[in-house]
Amino acid sequence: MSLAVTAEQEDLRAAVGRFLDSRAPLSRTRELMERPVPHDPETWRALAVELGVQGIGVPEEHGGSGIDVQALAHVFEETGRVLLPGPLLATLGLAVPLLLASGDSAAQARYLPGIAAGETVATVGWLAPGAAWDTVGGAATAVPRPRSGWALDGRVALVLDGLAADLCLVVADTPAGPSVFAVDTTGPGVDRHRVRALDPTRGLAEFVLDGAPGSRVGEEGAGSALLAAARDQACVLLAAEMVGAAQACLDMAVAYARQREQFGRPIGSFQAIKHKCAEVLVEIEGARSCARYAAWACGASPEEVPTVAALAKAAAAEAFFRAAADGLQIHGGIGFTWEHDAHLFLKRAKACQVLFGDTRAFRLRLADRLGI
Amino acid sequence: MTTHQTAYRALPPTAAAVDPGPEAEDFRHEFRAWLSEHAPPELRGVGWPAPPGSPHTEALRDWGKVLCDAGYMCVSWPREYGGRGLSPVEVAIMNEEFDRAGVPRVTRGRAETTVGPAVIAHGTEEQKAYFLPRIISGEHVYCQGFSEPGAGSDLAGLRTSGVVEGDELVITGQKVWTSGYYESTMMFCLVRTDPDAPKHAGISYVLLPVAENGPGTGVEFRPIRQLTGRSGFAETFLDGARVPLFNVIGGLHQGWRVTVTTLGHERGNRATIAHVAYARDFWALVEEVRARGLAGDPAVREKLAWAWTQIETMRFSGLHLLAALAAGQDPTTRAENGSVTKIRWSEYARGFGELALDLLGPEALTAGGAGEDGLGYWQEQFLSSRSGTIWGGTAEVQRNIIAERVLGLPKESRGMGR
Numbered sequence: 001m002s003l004a005v006t007a008e009q010e011d012l013r014a015a016v017g018r019f020l021d022s023r024a025p026l027s028r029t030r031e032l033m034e035r036p037v038p039h040d041p042e043t044w045r046a047l048a049v050e051l052g053v054q055g056i057g058v059p060e061e062h063g064g065s066g067i068d069v070q071a072l073a074h075v076f077e078e079t080g081r082v083l084l085p086g087p088l089l090a091t092l093g094l095a096v097p098l099l100l101a102s103g104d105s106a107a108q109a110r111y112l113p114g115i116a117a118g119e120t121v122a123t124v125g126w127l128a129p130g131a132a133w134d135t136v137g138g139a140a141t142a143v144p145r146p147r148s149g150w151a152l153d154g155r156v157a158l159v160l161d162g163l164a165a166d167l168c169l170v171v172a173d174t175p176a177g178p179s180v181f182a183v184d185t186t187g188p189g190v191d192r193h194r195v196r197a198l199d200p201t202r203g204l205a206e207f208v209l210d211g212a213p214g215s216r217v218g219e220e221g222a223g224s225a226l227l228a229a230a231r232d233q234a235c236v237l238l239a240a241e242m243v244g245a246a247q248a249c250l251d252m253a254v255a256y257a258r259q260r261e262q263f264g265r266p267i268g269s270f271q272a273i274k275h276k277c278a279e280v281l282v283e284i285e286g287a288r289s290c291a292r293y294a295a296w297a298c299g300a301s302p303e304e305v306p307t308v309a310a311l312a313k314a315a316a317a318e319a320f321f322r323a324a325a326d327g328l329q330i331h332g333g334i335g336f337t338w339e340h341d342a343h344l345f346l347k348r349a350k351a352c353q354v355l356f357g358d359t360r361a362f363r364l365r366l367a368d369r370l371g372i
Numbered sequence: 373m374t375t376h377q378t379a380y381r382a383l384p385p386t387a388a389a390v391d392p393g394p395e396a397e398d399f400r401h402e403f404r405a406w407l408s409e410h411a412p413p414e415l416r417g418v419g420w421p422a423p424p425g426s427p428h429t430e431a432l433r434d435w436g437k438v439l440c441d442a443g444y445m446c447v448s449w450p451r452e453y454g455g456r457g458l459s460p461v462e463v464a465i466m467n468e469e470f471d472r473a474g475v476p477r478v479t480r481g482r483a484e485t486t487v488g489p490a491v492i493a494h495g496t497e498e499q500k501a502y503f504l505p506r507i508i509s510g511e512h513v514y515c516q517g518f519s520e521p522g523a524g525s526d527l528a529g530l531r532t533s534g535v536v537e538g539d540e541l542v543i544t545g546q547k548v549w550t551s552g553y554y555e556s557t558m559m560f561c562l563v564r565t566d567p568d569a570p571k572h573a574g575i576s577y578v579l580l581p582v583a584e585n586g587p588g589t590g591v592e593f594r595p596i597r598q599l600t601g602r603s604g605f606a607e608t609f610l611d612g613a614r615v616p617l618f619n620v621i622g623g624l625h626q627g628w629r630v631t632v633t634t635l636g637h638e639r640g641n642r643a644t645i646a647h648v649a650y651a652r653d654f655w656a657l658v659e660e661v662r663a664r665g666l667a668g669d670p671a672v673r674e675k676l677a678w679a680w681t682q683i684e685t686m687r688f689s690g691l692h693l694l695a696a697l698a699a700g701q702d703p704t705t706r707a708e709n710g711s712v713t714k715i716r717w718s719e720y721a722r723g724f725g726e727l728a729l730d731l732l733g734p735e736a737l738t739a740g741g742a743g744e745d746g747l748g749y750w751q752e753q754f755l756s757s758r759s760g761t762i763w764g765g766t767a768e769v770q771r772n773i774i775a776e777r778v779l780g781l782p783k784e785s786r787g788m789g790r
């Protein structure tokens with residue numbers, strides 16, 4: 001399998017692009033972000049049924065079409081373009097890779113078919129309120145229940161698309177260490193509420209667990225390792241999403257710069273504007289090379305994933321933020337309005353930069369992983 | 373200090389990401405076998421091109437001859453013109469194998485990447501038969517005579533004149549920043565042959581012999597000392613230099629077209645190999661940092677991770693390009709083009725040079741190395757890295773190109789650059 005973009009990937013990308021343009025354009029994102037749960041279940045199901053998107057992250061024996069992160073990354077570049085609200089990152093970036101890494105075939109058989117079919121939304125929660133990104137453990141505890149299963153107590157913060165989720169994989173402490181538990185979000189003992197977010201286009205929730213029933217996923221004590229594997233894939237897909245969103249910012253800025261006139265000529269003929277656009281393009285292309293390589297590595301060069309995932313996340317976050325910030329600047333006053341879309345990208349960009357750790361943290365992680 | 377020769381991490385080979393196909397893999401094995409037999413041990417770890425006055429000059433020349441005789445020179449040229457007809461993917465594989473064996477790939481530099489392709493694309497069969505073998509053999513070593521005191525970024529503003537007299541062209545004017553003049557026997561230059569034509573229309577592309585130079589010859593180099601202390605380039609005074617019209621490539625007044633269509637040839641090469649030398653320097657700097665006990669400092673680690681990210685970006689970008697080519701696709705469907713890669717590597721090199729000196733601490737202030745003026749390796753890196761954003765189209769000009777040709781932004785008003 002090579003790095004080259006295949007005809008099937010091009011087709012998938014074009015199909016997703018058409019789907020989003022007609023069913024979930026940026027104007028739809030604006031509608032959804034005003035709702036308590038920025039998620040459209042109909043779009044979610046259609047993505048699975050009509051395009052098989054969720055299935056691309058799921059092995060065939062569990063109802064998917066076989067994992068192809070490279071293809072998924074193309075999907076994420078497209079969904080990033082319209083800042084698609086909804087649990088794609090939570091489900092395909094975090095939950096599915098965690099389930100797969102767990103090697104727990106019972107849990108996989110139970111949850112993956114529903115995910116592939118677009119019937120289940122899954123997410124992962126591991127952070128205690130106020131905890132640093134890298135902390136694993138301390139958010140919840142799990143104790144065995146008398147007859148079967150476990151009971152979870154605690155407070156889990158920053159659960160991506162937590163209100164949209166049917167299933168939450170919670171990392172909770174046991175005597176053997178942090179372990180993963182599947183919790184039915186509609187079950188007893190689960191109280192979840194929306195957390196108002198800097199980026200209104202991605203849902204965040206906090207879960208309060210009070211004796212919530214959970215079934216263990218994977219080995220007891222495997223929580224850290226599973227989370228690490230999941231987060232690497234989440235970073236790869238997030239990087240792809242950011243590249244798509246950054247490209248949308250650049251496209252918007254360039255279109256505006258060609259049309260808006262001041263001093264008797266298009267502002268895009270001023271070098272200060274031109275060079276900003278060119279610099280953004282250089283950054284985006286670099287980030288795209290990193291993100292696509294990292295996605296390829298997930299399937300073809302797994303030993304590289306820990307380094308290239310960290311690197312791709314940081315590179316894409318830098319490019320996206322710059323594209324959003326410079327894009328806004330190029331729009332002048334109108335860019336500072338609620339009505340214009342520039343702020344949606346700016347907010348998503350900053351939120352993405354901070355999500356899972358800021359650029360500095362990722363650079364340090366990269367240094368660790370390189371053995372420097 | 374020989375830090376630049378320190379072993380660095382092996383990078384995963386092209387094969388996995390590019391899927392070069394069985395033929396290219398056959399070529400890899402054939403070439404690997406050949407190299408293992410012929411690679412000169414005394415050149416292990418030696419870089420190419422060698423700086424002026426390098427003790428390896430002789431050995432490199434011999435190695436070049438061995439490569440020539442075996443058909444490993446100008447390998448991307450078609451076979452009928454003495455090349456080997458290698459695809460960019462095969463060239464990348466070849467570079468990888470040179471790197472793996474630890475010996476330099478001696479090339480014919482600009483003659484190979486720029487002049488040869490121009491002659492192949494625009495020359496007559498007689499011109500090809502005359503000029504191409506001489507490039508391959510190394511008899512013709514070219515310097516570039518494009519820039520003039522009044523024509524830098526605005527290259528088409530050049531004024532050096534070429535006047536036709538019989539079957540000769542008589543050239544008068546001044547070129548500047550002529551790199552590598554000291555080892556050149558030829559200069560490929562642009563001269564104005566029709567002063568009345570519009571700016572871009574009256575220029576010719578001429579291959580001018582410069583082996584004989586000095587007062588009275590019509591060609592005179594006056595070395596210019598660069599900021600490194602070395603005289604890497606010169607002013608070139610042309611005073612009635614005579615050259616047969618045979619040496620005009622692509623026809624009189626057609627020089628701009630010849631130049632523009634052959635500028636991109638270097639690209640595949642550079643885009644897929646640049647990261648290797650940067651990676652070597654990177655790990656050498658990591659060693660320096662460790663030796664100074666700085667490797668635990670988060671600020672230092674963060675900067676090193678930044679540098680590694682840039683190097684990897686270059687590697688990935690090159691691999692994407694090769695993978696697309698190997699899959700028979702047109703890589704220009706991506707906005708990533710020669711200007712983008714040039715900005716990336718040249719700005720990275722500057723940043724890395726600055727970083728290296730920051731990390732050396734007090735040592736960065738003093739000279740005690742083997743270089744010109746006693747400068748050390750990292751100091752020379754720092755200084756020479758300032759040129760990448762200037763030669764071959766400045767970073768600003770590259771941004772103009774990206775903005776106008778890739779993004780379609782409107783041109784500046786008339787009279788403002790290219």
Ligand SMILES: Cc1cc2nc3c(=O)[nH]c(=O)nc-3n(C[C@H](O)[C@H](O)[C@H](O)COP(=O)(O)OP(=O)(O)OC[C@H]3O[C@@H](n4cnc5c(N)ncnc54)[C@H](O)[C@@H]3O)c2cc1C
Pocket residue numbers: 271515516517518519520523524525526548549550551552605759762763764765766767768769772788789790
């Ligand atoms: C190490 C080195 C080796 C070289 N070797 C050779 C060689 O072998 N042969 C040869 O012919 N030339 C050579 N050059 C010359 C090189 O190509 C020129 O220096 C380059 O094209 C810039 O021209 P200039 O120096 O006249 O600068 P100028 O064009 O005068 O530029 C000065 C500054 O103005 C900026 N500027 C100019 N025009 C614009 C514009 N339209 N928009 C925005 N900014 C602009 C530039 O970016 C730069 O920052 C070499 C240069 C260096 C540094």
